[in-house]
Amino acid sequence: MAVDIPDDLIETYRKAERVVVLTGAGVSAESGVPTFREAQSGLWAQYDPRELATPQAFVRNPRLVWEWYAWRRELIQRARPNLAHYALVDLEQATPHFLLITQNIDGFHWLAGSRDMLELHGNIARTKCFDEGHRVDGWPQSDEIPPRCPRCRSLLRPDVVWFGEGIPEHALRAAFEATRQCQVFMAIGTSAVVQPAAQLPLLAKRAGARIIEINPEQTAISLLADWSLRGSAAQVLPALVRALGFPTTAIDGARQSETAQGRDT
Ligand SMILES: [Zn+2]
Incomplete structure (x- = not known):
């Protein structure tokens, strides 16, 4: 499926020094990660x-x-990161200051290679x-x-983070701080209806950031978004990295290993 990335979005992203990305369940949907x-x-x-x-x-x-x-x-x-996770690794590499904030607990962003990140709801692979x-x-x-x-x-x-528990203070503070300072805020595969993640796009908008939404469906964030790219994260994100003219090292690596494993997806 061809994804149309608007020229003014490309121009805005290329100029941005600071980018914050918020991801939710939609990013892991194509990995086959079952929800709760x-x-x-x-x-x-x-x-x-x-x-x-x-x-x-x-x-x-x-x-x-x-x-x-x-x-x-x-x-x-049993599941693996998908092209959306790898495309975010390529975006991180090409962006001067990049923070990935995720609501997912599957740890796939880390597994794919993202490093500057906050796991707001923790990581199921870890124990305390x-x-x-x-x-x-x-x-x-x-x-x-x-x-x-x-x-x-x-x-x-x-x-x-269980129902009724708060998000760790240090993670929350870092998320708000980065969001207040970014020039581009992207909400991907999340409707961000759960607090406190729901506050982040609002905060970014009020601080003057441009908002990019990637989601197959309209959400509350669409009302704030400067651009809403309709499609799955695994379709749209690789197209975005290419449209920006950034290296596609992580995406290519993932495609090669899929081919090597004889997978046709
Ligand atoms: Zn102890």
Whole structure:
């Protein structure tokens, strides 16, 4: 599908020193990453999200919550980053100051090669302890589920933001700070209805940034956007990198490895 990138968008982006990108579930959709709801199949369908993803649920039944995240981690491990993730790596490389803010917990931006980034809702591949928030990379073998923190002996939990929990203060501050200073703000595959991410496009607009939206559908951000590119992130982002005339190193690398694996997607 040909994607039409307006000339004035290209001109604006090329001149921008500071770019902030906010991504949501739409970026990982073509990787086949199931959403929270989609993962709630089979055995898991009987539970309310509050029984699986709140601090209260963890205190009541830590084993159930630990196993729910083990299941979701398994689903995510079957998927791979897609061209949208790789195109964002190429954009980061070619932009003087670039910050990627994601609401996704799948870790695919990092896996693809993005480095200047904030994972607002955490990362499902990481583990921390419940009491002290110690980041834990490994723990002694034990039959206990969940295992315990080697430092403080409290139970381990996924390093994600649960319903009813706040986003880590330092991440939030960095997100607002960068958004206030950027000349271009891009919202990709997100309707940004969840706070505090919803505030970011508003803040960018009020600070004078130009807003680019990439989404197959109209969202609340469309009202603020200077440009709304309709299509999936995996279609539009590679076309954008090419239209800007930036190197496509990450995109090309991903295409080559797909060909090598004999995949036709
Ligand atoms: Zn601990």
